[in-house]
Amino acid sequence: MSIGTMLAILGASLAAIAGIGSAIGVGIAGEAAAGVVAEDPKKFGQTLIMQALPGTQGIYGLLIAFIIMLKIGLMGGSGILDLTVAQGAAILAAAAPIGIVGVFSAIAQGKAAAAGIMLIARKPEELAKGMIYAAMVETYAVLALLVSFLMLNAIGL
Numbered sequence: 694m695s696i697g698t699m700l701a702i703l704g705a706s707l708a709a710i711a712g713i714g715s716a717i718g719v720g721i722a723g724e725a726a727a728g729v730v731a732e733d734p735k736k737f738g739q740t741l742i743m744q745a746l747p748g749t750q751g752i753y754g755l756l757i758a759f760i761i762m763l764k765i766g767l768m769g770g771s772g773i774l775d776l777t778v779a780q781g782a783a784i785l786a787a788a789a790p791i792g793i794v795g796v797f798s799a800i801a802q803g804k805a806a807a808a809g810i811m812l813i814a815r816k817p818e819e820l821a822k823g824m825i826y827a828a829m830v831e832t833y834a835v836l837a838l839l840v841s842f843l844m845l846n847a848i849g850l
Contacts (some may be wrong), residue, residue, distance in 0.1 A: 698765060698773060700781030704788035705761040709840065711754025711795025711834075717801025718747025723809035729814040736813060739820050743810050746827045747802040750795035753838040757791045760845055763845035774850055787844035802830040 726740035748756075761784055762768045765776065809823025 694773065694776070694850060695775045695781070697776030697781030700778065701761060701765045701776055701780070701784040702767065703723045704781075704785035705767070705786065707792040708754045708757035708788040708795075710792045711799065711845070712751035714796035714799030715748045715751030718750070718799035718801075719744055721800070721803035722810060723807035725810040729810055732814070736817060739813050739817060740810050741751045741818045742820070743806045743813065743823060743827065746806050746824070747754065747799045749831060750791075750802070753834055754791050754795045757788055757838065757845070758843045760842070761788060764845065764848075764850060774791040776850065780848065780850060787841050787848065789841075790837040790844075791834075791841040795834055798830055798834040798837070802827050802834075805830050805833035821837065 719770050722744040726737075726744045729740050750778040759768070765784070766773045804822075809820075809827050812819050813825045
């Protein structure tokens with residue numbers, strides 16, 4: 694396996710690292726949700742929605758990782774391509790936006806979701822407002838996903 698191919702595989706791994714941020718963010722929101730549900734079990738559905746929001750960055754990272762693996766032949770049975778160092782480095786660089794932004798935005802979104810959960814604890818009718826606060830953080834994860842996707846599509850193999 695060439696160094697270029699190994700760099701591309703490292704890129705797929707870097708993209709998937711966004712899942713770490715999602716795990717942390719979902720955990721932060723889950724801690725807040727458990728406290729609210731302990732006081733009022735009827736709020737489980739509302740808090741679960743809020744807890745799930747930081748999980749999307751992990752999905753975005755997984756999507757980019759799958760695209761990389763398909764692009765280099767690691768999935769699909771067509772055989773792994775022998776990439777040049779430049780090609781592998783380009784794929785690694787394309788994975789960086791979602792890998793890095795995904796970690797930090799998911800953690801920030803978990804904190805925003807936890808605050809939204811506290812809002813629901815006192816005013817359950819304000820679920821939509823809590824969701825909007827958490828969704829604002831999502832914007833940056835979506836932008837990073839778009840950048841990674843466009844960069845990957847521009848790389849000729």
